[in-house]
């Protein structure tokens with residue numbers, strides 16, 4: 633029997649085929665059809681699955697289950713995508729649509745939780761029971777795995793890790809709260825804070841950059857630029873503050889950091905640890921374990937497959 637994991641994104645759809653033990657056989661992807669109508673998206677996904685089976689010479693009738701990793705917010709009980717603003721999708725009954733189209737049970741999970749599960753079970757957290765996963769890219773998101781299970785929360789909205797308040801006096805966040813860690817530590821926020829400092833007259837090597845993004849700030853840090861170092865350090869210490877808060881509550885085996893910004897892990901670990909230790913019970917601070925994510929771009933489909941495996 634076979635399993636399929638589908639990572640449904642606003643810009644691309646990826647699908648991986650695996651054996652029923654979760655061993656990955658191959659992956660295909662295609663651009664997400666644009667527009668708010670979901671039918672072409674479903675059609676493109678089913679075509680990807682059919683092509684996967686053809687390519688690997690697997691009998692299509694032996695598909696046993698599908699895992700679906702979707703951006704949110706989702707209604708996990710009802711199996712709905714509530715809204716994906718970037719793609720224009722609203723109130724889409726994805727679990728039912730995929731189950732009907734593929735003829736097998738479908739496990740739905742939000743993308744950050746699916747990635748957390750993948751890293752916890754098959755990535756940097758392999759062998760750990762409880763893991764907190766941060767994804768740091770354009771935003772900050774994450775997922776929590778406790779005793780080997782994704783913690784969705786009572787209403788399916790747990791692990792909004794980017795919206796942990798690290799400064800109650802900080803700026804307002806679109807979520808309705810203030811001083812959320814995402815406002816300091818996401819790639820978008822790192823770039824925004826650098827541009828604001830330049831506009832306020834700060835001098836930096838960034839003045840020579842045609843585009844001031846998080847990668848440019850990272851290059852500045854490596855070149856010893858003091859403005860870049862200050863912004864980067866603040867972003868990472870605040871991510872550490874959120875880590876320390878979570879450590880106080882959950883005491884997990886491991887904190888894992890993925891997403892594009894985390895490619896600069898050598899510049900992250902020390903300031904994150906500093907922030908985490910400052911906001912943890914002193915007696916436990918030395919027990920905090922931090923690691924870079926290890927699965928790379930297949931983390932979404934891997935998580936979806938591992939969740940689908942649990943359906944069997």
Ligand SMILES: [Zn+2]
Pocket residue numbers: 794795805806807808809810812
């Ligand atoms: Zn927020």
